[in-house]
Amino acid sequence: MNDAPKTPSPADPAASAAPGSEASALLRVDGLTVRTAERTLVHDFSLHMAHGERVGLIGESGSGKSMTTTALLGLLPNGVSASGSVQLDGVEGNLLEASERKLMGLRGNRMAMVFQEPLTALNPLMRAGDQVAEIMLQHGLAPGKTVAGRRAVEMLDAVGLPDPAQAARAYPHQLSGGQRQRVMLAMALANDPSLLLCDEPTTALDVTVQRQVLDLILELVRERGTGLLFITHDLAVVANMCTRVLVMNQGVIVEEGTTEEVFTRPQHPYTRGLLAASDLDAVDARGRLFTVSTAQEYVPPSAEAPAAGVDETHAAAHERLLAAEHAAESTAGAGAGAAAAAGVGAAASAVGAASVGADGDPDPRPAAAAPVMRVTDLVRTYTRGKTSLFKPAPEVRALGGISFEVPEGGRLGVVGESGSGKSTLLRILAGLDQPSSGSAVVAGNEVAGAREAQLRALRQNLQIVFQDPMGSLDPRMTVEQIIAEPLLVPGRGETAADRRRMVAEMLEAVGLPASSAQRFPHQFSGGQRQRISIARALICRPKVVVADEPVSALDVSVRAQVLNLLADLVDEYGLTLVFVSHDLNVVRHLCDSVIVMQSGEIVEAGDTETVYRDPQHPYTRRLIDSSLTLRQELARSA
Incomplete structure (x- = not known):
């Protein structure tokens, strides 16, 4: 993890001159306006950026961020035009008026781009090493294919691929998402550009891979003195990466300044709203996340002392569980069990049962409530295609005998990276797949061995909210x-x-x-x-709602609204919620208990606050350490 200070040091190229000073400006954008025949998409955008400076451009979908960056590179789609002035240090003339031939010589050489989705940006028919080498050959920076190929392997090694020679021979589909993004970064930096543009480069990555890629980008641009324009809607990422920030709304820059100034003392209502909706460590008086419309009461984080605010706001979610436990304990006689079913079950029963799957030992505590979902020794193996006439087909163990329970009214978070078994588990719970062995009982319906007609009742009692609406x-x-x-x-x-x-x-x-x-x-x-x-x-x-990454594709302000809506409806309808996400901060806010999955196993389970405050398994600690929060990043940069 890169804990380097986010403010320019004397050794930092960005510190050699004030941002935007004419003598040192790497990029000078003045009056950039992007329009179609029907409307204006970007209004009078201006940015002066120094060599080595790291600038964040933030805003929600439709704010004009991507249109601005494609205009800088001369890649606007047909029917979209740009006016104004864009000048790059060492390049004569206005880039908006430059010929396509001149722009082709600049792209990948003086300025380069890392896109959001590497699988669509990479050529699926070319090996990774050949794609990196092609950049060098196109700009004449390698005398031939042999030298370019050797340098490509060196670049893949520089971006942290574990076996760069093997990665160079692989096609994009044979690499993981994080590996593909590293290849994109190697391509972008192959010719040592003076300006690197990153458009949401880590949105589709797991939390640990995201942190690795961000640390790598930060390390490489600091070493090379490369200017960085980082486009994202994730304010915590900007706090981690950038020294200066521009806030864009409906094609207009509404606020700009140093990252600390903008994030701790926002002046524009939209900026304040974005901060409020992004800060999952802050809730209003009713325990709900702030939205853009309710941000008036939001107190921005302080870079000097964010930790106290974090503890207080996370404690608010935990107090619901403690209050329920207290109510259960104070109920006399036979009514105590019913009270516990209504209150304590939200976390205690799910935690105890989940712990069985984690360590194999039975939980000695009696169940506080009859579970609405009980998973016992669930195993799912898949058989791959045969690779040899003489060997059996290889098997993939997607689930390795997991067990957990969720009581009525519980809010269980399931976290883990790609390949951890989350999706396989959801498919079995919804009756869309059958386990190889073990049992999954949902709302009284056994999934294992059930025929399609028997699954109708299950699907009335369990519904799924998918990631991509x-x-x-x-x-x-x-x-x-x-x-x-x-x-x-x-x-x-x-x-x-x-x-x-x-x-x-x-x-x-x-x-x-x-x-x-x-x-x-x-x-x-x-x-x-x-x-x-x-x-x-x-x-x-239904009795159970399974939410599969339901807010990962949404802007931060919309995310807060949908999370508030889910919490309200779960309470109003008495639903049991299973919330699957790679965003640990969302799970911490919404769920009373959590199970952590890795390679088809439950490696840790428990009350959400207990797991987050004192993780026992190294994988859980790594997930939590890799997770970016706005307050933590501001504290680290202070």
Whole structure:
């Protein structure tokens, strides 16, 4: 982990001159305006950036961030034009007026780009090493393929790939997401550019891989004196990476300054709203996350003493559990068990049962509530295609005998990186896959060995909210048809009028107007589509809702709204929530208990606050240490 100070030191190239001074400016952007025939996308954008300076450009979807960076590189799509002035140190003339031939000579040489999704940015038909070498050959910085290939391996080694020679021979699909992003970084830095543009380069990565890639970018740009323009909606990443920040909203820069100034003393209401919605360590008087509309009461973090605020706000979520336990203990006689079922079960029962899966020893404590979900020794193995006539087909053990319970009304978080077994577990719980052995009982329905007809009751009692709402909503169906679809299964007796009434009630419950019923998914924003997904999941009044990364694709302000909505609906309908995420901060805010999965095993389980404050397993500690929070990064930079 790179704990280097985020403010320029005398050795830092960015410290040699004030940002934007004409003598030292690496990049000078004045009056940049980007427009289509119908509207203006970016209004009068200006930025003067020094050599070696690290600038963050933050804003939500549609704010104009990506249009600004593509304009700088001369890569605007057809029908979009740019005016103003863009000048790069050492290059004559306005880049907005430069020929395509001149721009091709600059891209990958003087300025380079690292994109958000490396799998789409890399050529799937070329080996990784050849793609890095091609950059050098195109700009004439290597005398031939042999030298370029050797330097490509050296660059792959410089970006931290464990076996660079082998990685150079691999195709993109044979590499992990983090490895592909390292290849992209090697390509971007192959010709030692003076300006590096990063457009959400770690959004799709696991938390530990994200931290590794961010540390690597920071280390490389500091070593080379490269200017960094980092585009993201994640304010904690900007606090980790950048010395200066620009806040963009609807194509306009609404605030700029040093990272500490903007994040601790925001002047513009939009900046304050972004900070409030990003800060999962802060809640309002009702224990809800702040949103842009409720940010007036938000107190920005202090770089000098953020830890106290963190402890206080995380404690607020924990107090719900303690209050429930106290209520259970104070209930006399036979009623104590019922009180415990309503209160303590949220974490204690799930924690105790999950601990069985973690260490194999039975929990001596009696169950506080009958579990609505019980997983026992669940195993799932997959058989790969045969690679030899004489050897059996290799097996992949996706789940290795895990056990846990979730009581009625519990909020269980499931965390782990890609390949940990989270998705396999969800598929089995939803009846979309069968375990190789073991048992999974959900709302009284045994999944193992169940026939399709027997799974209908399960699917009425368990509903899923998916990660990508656009991918899970039928674009040809109206919102009313989408939400009402779970009511059309055989055995239900609602009339068409009943279904219309229930859809109207659910739209109101998720904060959408009744007129939404006749519209189509493409007519809504990402956050509104996720609300539609939640309404569809709750229309048949399930006992269990499984949320699979439901906010990872959303902007921070929308994320806060959806998390508040989920918490409210779980309480209102008495739902049991299983929340799957790689974002540990979201799980910490929303869930009472947590299980940590690695390679198909539960390596740690317990009450959420206990696990986060005192992790016992090295993998859990690594996940928590790699997780970025706004307050921690500001404290580290102070």
